[in-house]
Amino acid sequence: SQxxxxxxxxxxxxxxxTATLTCNYTNYSPAxxxxxxQDPGRGPVFLLLIRxxxxxxxxxxxxxxxxxxxxxxxxxxTASQPADSATYLCALRYEGGYSTLTFGxxxxxxxxx
Amino acid sequence: KAGVTQTPRYLIKTRGQQVTLSxxxxxxxxxxxxxxxxxxxxxQFLFEYFSETQRNKGNFPGRFSGRQFSxxxxxxxxxxxxxxxxxxxxxxxxxxxQRSTEAFFGQGTRxxxx
Numbered sequence: 645s646q647x648x649x650x651x652x653x654x655x656x657x658x659x660x661x662t663a664t665l666t667c668n669y670t671n672y673s674p675a676x677x678x679x680x681x682q683d684p685g686r687g688p689v690f691l692l693l694i695r696x697x698x699x700x701x702x703x704x705x706x707x708x709x710x711x712x713x714x715x716x717x718x719x720x721x722t723a724s725q726p727a728d729s730a731t732y733l734c735a736l737r738y739e740g741g742y743s744t745l746t747f748g749x750x751x752x753x754x755x756x757x
Numbered sequence: 758k759a760g761v762t763q764t765p766r767y768l769i770k771t772r773g774q775q776v777t778l779s780x781x782x783x784x785x786x787x788x789x790x791x792x793x794x795x796x797x798x799x800x801q802f803l804f805e806y807f808s809e810t811q812r813n814k815g816n817f818p819g820r821f822s823g824r825q826f827s828x829x830x831x832x833x834x835x836x837x838x839x840x841x842x843x844x845x846x847x848x849x850x851x852x853x854x855q856r857s858t859e860a861f862f863g864q865g866t867r868x869x870x871x
Contacts, residue, residue, distance in 0.1 A: 687761075
């Protein structure tokens with residue numbers, strides 16, 4: 645069955661460092677992968693989308709890589725700030741599922757001042 | 758433009774009751790998806806509607822149902838509530854014209870079953 649895995653352990657880092665989050669998937673051949681941010685008690689907010697033919701995508705302090713051979717995406721936040729503390733979710737479009745997205749369980753990031 | 762609106766924000770119900778949640782998508786978005794989020798299971802897909810038709814369904818019991826109206830607004834209903842139905846219910850809308858489109862989520866409805 646199709647599966648998306650994200651590190652369930654919270655990631656604790658110091659302000660100013662680079663945070664790197666991992667998303668691994670199996671039994672998918674996704675055309676693209678998305679990353680979302682979710683704050684407690686709120687809905688996820690879209691951050692970045694990367695297509696299968698793109699190795700890397702950047703937006704301000706965010707960078708996403710996509711390795712379809714390893715079936716893995718890495719999400720980086722450079723010069724992290726306490727305001728970056730949140731849960732980060734990766735999502736793949738379910739094959740044949742039109743607009744349906746399948747989400748990983750997310751990784752909580754905690755940035756200490 | 759206005760975002761996705763979900764009502765109510767919070768709800769407390771008793772086991773055995775039924776509940777209806779509402780979602781108004783972004784204007785122009787005809788695709789609406791519903792998700793259940795719990796601490797243990799994460800975001801789980803319930804169903805997706807497009808132009809008043811359910812075109813995809815997740816692995817949930819028949820107690821969970823939904824519908825979409827001609828103005829794209831959607832409702833989901835849960836009958837015979839169980840304690841395990843306590844969760845954050847999220848609705849997301851997207852533009853159907855692009856296959857790689859992002860999903861826009863509402864704030865969610867926090868349902869507590871006692």
